[in-house]
Amino acid sequence: MTAILLGTEGDRRALGWFAAMVLVAGLRLLATRAWRRDPAARANARRWGRIGTAGAFAAGLVLGGGAAWLWPQSETYQLFWVFLVGGMCAGAAGLHHAHLPTLLAFILPAALPLVARYALEGTERSFGAVAMILVFLAAVSISAWRSSCDFAANLRLRLDLARQARELDAINGRLREEMGRRRATEASLRQAQKMEAVGQLTGGIAHDFNNLLTAVLGSLAMLRKRLPEGDARAARLLENALQGAQRGAALTQRLLAFGRRQSLNPAAVDLPALVRGMAELLRGALGGAVHLRSDFPPGLPPVFADANQLELAVLNLAANARDAMPGGGEIVISAAGREVLAGEVSGLPAGAYVVLSVTDAGEGMDEATLAQAMEPFFTTKGVGKGTGLGLPMVHGLAAQSGGRFLLRSTLGVGTVAELWLPQAAAPAAQRARVAAAPAPARRGTLLLVDDDPLVLASTAAMLEDLGHSVVEAASAAEALDRLRGGLAADLVITDYAMPGMTGLELAEALRRLRPGLPVLLATGYAELQGEVPHGLPRLDKPFEQAALARATDACLSGVGAS
Template sequence: MRRARQVRPTRPGQREVQAERVAALMRQTPLAVAVTVLNASLMTALLWHLGEGRAGGWLLLALAVAALRLVLVRRWWRASVIARREERWSLLGTLGSGAAGLVWGGGAAWLWPASDAARLIWTFLVGGMCAGATGLHHAHLPATLAFLLAAGLPLLGCYAAVGTAESAIAAAMILVFLGALCFSAWRSSGEFAAQIRLRLDLSRQARELDEMNLRLREAMARHRSAEASLRQAQKMEAVGQLTGGIAHDFNNLLTAVLGSLALLRKRLPPGDGRAGRLLENAWQGAQRGAALTQRLLAFGRRQALDPVVVSLPDLVREMAPLLRSALGGGAQLRTALPPDLAPVIVDANQLELALLNLVANARDALPEGGEIRISAEERSVARGEAGALQPGRYVVLQVADAGEGMDEATLAQAIEPFFTTKGLGKGTGLGLSMVHGLAAQSGGHFVLRSARGEGTVAELWLPRAAAPVPQRAAAPQPGASGRQGNILLVDDDPLVLASTAAMLEDLGHRVTEAGSGAEALALLAAGAPVDLLVTDQAMPNMTGLQLTEAARRLRPGLPVLLATGYAELRGETPPGLMRLGKPFEQDRLALAVEAGLAGDRLDTTAG
């Protein structure tokens, strides 16, 4: 069996050092050729003067070798760096250098003159050529040694062949001279290799330093981005907590206002137009306040959502008349949603409000009119992509316009609450904040891209639903059953308590009022007749959920309707517990109470 050829390991950078050796040899060869041609011509002239007729043939041989060396250099220059094989070019360069040395050494042996003066000239010339070759080709040791040995050994042999003591001494001196030149060439070649390796090491270290600097800059950029994101998140969280608390208090006030206005509307004497207009103005103002608090809660991610499976093409198609009405006559609406688009999981009512806000913003960005495009597509998010989004499938709802666009400073503040570029009284600055909060609370993401003069693209990323869109059921109508019951109403706010009690009594129910959880428990312990417990959630000392647990220990299975100003509930609610979002009107209150008395679990938080 043939033994496998073993590949000798190479030192780091050895290939590069060899390439530099060959390059140095090739770069110096033209100068060596020029010196060879010049000295060969002068030596030929001298030999002709001494009557040596064979000098012309030797000159032709020297010129031929010089020409071949130049052709070799030219071929090396024309070869691409990738195609150069250092071993091959090193061998060819060494052969060329050896051939040039043999021209001088062989020529001396062939044309060895009889006179001592002529011999001294040959010796001086060959010695000078050897010294010159050592200086020119010191980087490439094989080429230097090839020239020295090919040029010096024939000359040494000529002196040794004479047989005299003087010629023997001359031969010994030539041998010492050649040895010194060989040692010098070996030292110079080693120093050249050391310099090349040092240069390669410095270059490698410089590259590594550049890479480390690049990684450091990237890490610093990521750190600055993370710090900015953290500061923004902390700021938004603080503002969200503040707005959530404000919205909760406003919801209590608006519940009292809307309930009182509803009852006052029923008792308004017919024909009193002025009082009716004033009542309608107050009603609309309260409705606008309710919408404002919903936007605050959406921004602070504290609104109570009712996520369901929603078909975006169906939702946009049903909203198209409303959206076109909101646009007026200046802008045109264009929708492009695939009919087979996957459904999403989102609160349908809040999504409609978000889409209306986005279209209204796009309309305001087109004062001279233009096209607003609503489109949607499905996208995938891999791990580590798209910021804080979880890996999975998403449906991206886009609202795009070719309007004025926003500069970088405006874009950076666009989703902050109460920031608006519209005039006084033309906007609250909560539209985009509400969309951002809805997307985050729904497990999605809101992206806003814009540039001055290039328009704006708003992207609402929503989680893709695995289940199909369910069939719609007919909505229950309040007052259908006509059932009346005994209601225990609990709220720490006297205004809300009085207003809600009045609405329930107006519906025909018997109401027992309690201003705290402890008072309600005392009434239950005393045996008060209660068919349904209606309680506020955010109360001091005892929350609505805590009251529910304590009340059911006294009255197992007692149905409870929990009224809440924002989504402070976490996880699943206890069995038989329904929620009613504030502010509520009498119709929604009636619907929730009838469902509670009937034993149905109906969530009417999203009204």
């Protein structure tokens, strides 16, 4: 346009207008670059929006003002101005359709000077041009307004979708965490169910082994009495058999401990005194390369547990810690009181506990090994060096005592074994158990009841060897029939697990049939601890002849009898 004005009309004012247009364009370009370099442009959006709108207004004003200022006399060049300004307004509509204020800031100062110039002419043709320009401005403005509304709606939609996508990502994250926790809980539950099922199976098998070992130990004891003197080879073989049966009995006790079916005699136990009492045993088991240190706070409350089984648990944990340090090291046995709130520790009811810890600085375990450490028969030791029942036994003891057993281990750092046991509020009343009879042994007629022929024959032989007269019965019903038939029995020795009528049911029937007749319950079921009536003595299987003799003497002399 500048070239046309200079070439046709020689109007040098066009150069000043051209300089003004270049200046405004340069300032807008600098503002655009400053906006792009502003790190806080998003936060300063309103300020930059006002600057941009002001730049558009300046460009439109210079364009429209220049057209009015340089208005040519020729109608042809007047129409050229109109087309130039109209084209610039149409281009602005395309560029600024998303922001109506910027568009209006450009097209109104650009077009209205032309409207004023035509209106001043006062001709019919000029008024027609005014009407056409105003209609054009209205059309562009309405189109831009609709585009701006559509853009705003789309922008709000995109922002809403982005916000919803962020919320959905957050929900998915929480869902993944919850699914992870649920999978962990399900895995723990499956592990607990598996261990419970294995424990029930193991406990049942161990109970059957108790019956077999009772017959084996009894028969070997009777055979040892009848072995001719001077037969050293036979005596050695017999002793080997006895030792094997006793080791089998110890293994059975471990199986029962894992299955939570061992017979416990819980009492208030002073942990520092218990560890001091077994110090020599621990030092002998650990060897010279391992240093043992105990750390007990003053005033540590006693725990309610079976002292003998607790000693075995401590010995097992110490032996495992020793094996984890083949090059030697230090084992620390410590304890601390702990108050547990409801739901604070998984698997433990609220109450007061003592946490007995055995800590080593050995090889430690990785996560896979730690996850299997308490499974029965799992061991990291070589063949013949471990049964894999040590930790399951400790786990079973803790669970049966009302506590829990925890293992924490880091590969290359060491292991901490924690045995949580309930505090003993006061010395607990002990379940009636068989004690040694202070009076001289008494002989009598004994009614022996057991559904297992091997146990029945072996026990009868041991009792007869002790000088008693034995009457055998293979069931509770047969025993009652014999007593109703006039059998004058001095003592009834009965198994618990029998078909038709259990030993407890037989004892209750005997209370009604023969009040005052002593009954001795022989069983390996630990679940009976809460079911055995007060005053009813029990004899735990497997038993040897000496234990059987003490039990029968105690019952016949009235010690522990009902």
